[in-house]
Amino acid sequence: MNNLPVESYSQAQYPVIGSSPRTLKLLIDALENEKEDRLSDVYGTGELIESFQTKVAALLGKESAVFFPSGTMAQQIALRIWCERRNVRKAAYHPLCHLEIHEQNGLEELHGIESVLLGAEDRLLTLDDVKAMGEEIGCLLLELPQREIGGQLPSFDELEAISRYCREKGIPLHLDGARLFEIVPYYDRSEAEICCLFDSVYVSFYKGLGGLAGAILAGDSDLTEQSKVWKRRHGGDLISLYPYILSADQALELRRPRMELYFNGAKELSSKLSRCRQLHVVPEQPVSNMFHLHISLPLDRAASVLNQVCKESGVGLASFVRETSAASCCTEIHIGDRYLSIPQEKLDEALQLLERLLGEAAAE
């Protein structure tokens, strides 16, 4: 699939997406209130890393947690450990799982684990899919929300049913919670209440939380202790991980309490956008701070419209568009601090302009 950047987005006075630009300010801010004689973590030990791990483990309701440089590393390792315990080198997940489409097939190349794809690309995987996969599986991974289909979620009942089924069958259940904090308002359940359905959990600190990078893998102590050995093997046991940890901690404190605001923002914006005839949003009602915006225009014309809206109104609605067919494309919108600070009249002006330009482009 082709992608096109929306050229003017990086210059937008009012970018809609996320919380802040990816500049050095992120790290400078994270260090602002720190003492310069505070000791670094050293190869996974020391107060700085251990206290953060303990804090996040408690938040997720898990016995133990380990900080990783990336979710890619954390999740491959979790699946490797589960697959070895089950003695089955197969992991099941959605066809658009991060491991399947963004990791250059690392799970197989490094760990010899085969993927079993459940369900279909355009919908959530269901309890029926899980039941149909059989029991010869090392681990089942669920991603909440399912990012590549706009951030969709199963009902909590369905989630509980899948969890119950896996426990009955002895199948380890892992949560790709890259955007876990973002779904707390919709489910109206705490992180711990969601995580208790899973045997292991990964969370990210640079999605909705807007930190620098880094991830946590949480579960029982057996799992996390083993994961440290694998972290060393992967080359992720750095002498110092503190830049990411300090930023993660700051982002967690700052933005975790704002997830309801972001969720409401996503609902509001998606509702406004879906009034345009050439647009539709997926999911129709956002269930987190994100949604996908589908545009019934060819890629280059959609990019040109979004570019013009951005230049004329100052509002950057999208940073890129991705082709979905010869006549349509889509983009991803996730709401953070930036959206919340856009003056209402500016946004409405941009949306009116967007509607007019889309209409003109469709009529050409």
Added chain:
Amino acid sequence: MNNLPVESYSQAQYPVIGSSPRTLKLLIDALENEKEDRLSDVYGTGELIESFQTKVAALLGKESAVFFPSGTMAQQIALRIWCERRNVRKAAYHPLCHLEIHEQNGLEELHGIESVLLGAEDRLLTLDDVKAMGEEIGCLLLELPQREIGGQLPSFDELEAISRYCREKGIPLHLDGARLFEIVPYYDRSEAEICCLFDSVYVSFYKGLGGLAGAILAGDSDLTEQSKVWKRRHGGDLISLYPYILSADQALELRRPRMELYFNGAKELSSKLSRCRQLHVVPEQPVSNMFHLHISLPLDRAASVLNQVCKESGVGLASFVRETSAASCCTEIHIGDRYLSIPQEKLDEALQLLERLLGEAAAE
């Protein structure tokens, strides 16, 4: 082998080892002259990472370079690429190679590569060892200097002969140059003159250079492009690596010009220490900024002597001791900015005290 910390070392007024404590100051200093609106690298792209890669590639005389979070990751990946090209899953190196003793067997567990150990634990590997290994090998790794035996180096002639032999036989030769900058003064050859003997090179930024963490893998563009795919698979292709890059760049500029001073410091200190009857240094004449100090005393008594010297004189000579037999132990000393700033009379006072206490302990 048992290790004992020298308890008072962390409080020493004059620690001998390295350049600075591992505190947040390292990162705060690296950001000091940076503008807060400078853009982050993004998944291995962007001016910040690309300009540093280009700079280090030029310094090492290689076509291309890739920044990695760790040497563990960079080296496993280099060996994987060479082994796949040769279609032989065997890598040859010294028995005390980092991959063999510090990486939890990651090379085999993740890459299915078997290690072929050349030479012996107590000496450098030689051209004869290389010739004896046969040609069914995916890659040969040389570590310069060989850290775990005190930082020893082959003669440059021997190095050239090994390189020539490998080229004749078509065996890829990789340099573990974790301490490459540290050997430039002894060989009296530039980094590029050393690296041209090798097909790929890894260098570290937190050993003698004293940066935060991070590594470069350099070689031809085919190798480095492939290494980026593997970096993604390993979970090392972080959205932002800039904390390490900024620190690495600063450390390189600051300390690369000081390597001769550190080398001279190591020769001076090792010569003074070897006057004590209970001590001997390996190598007898340092060839870099480091050496091992062997102590003819049982572990606990050596630790107690070093502790007392540190407390009474303020000079921290060693941070730990490692048992080598029931009656002996050793420690590692590497020279950086700290040694250079210790007043001569303080150091001499500490060495006199050390000699007296070692004599008393040996007589007990």
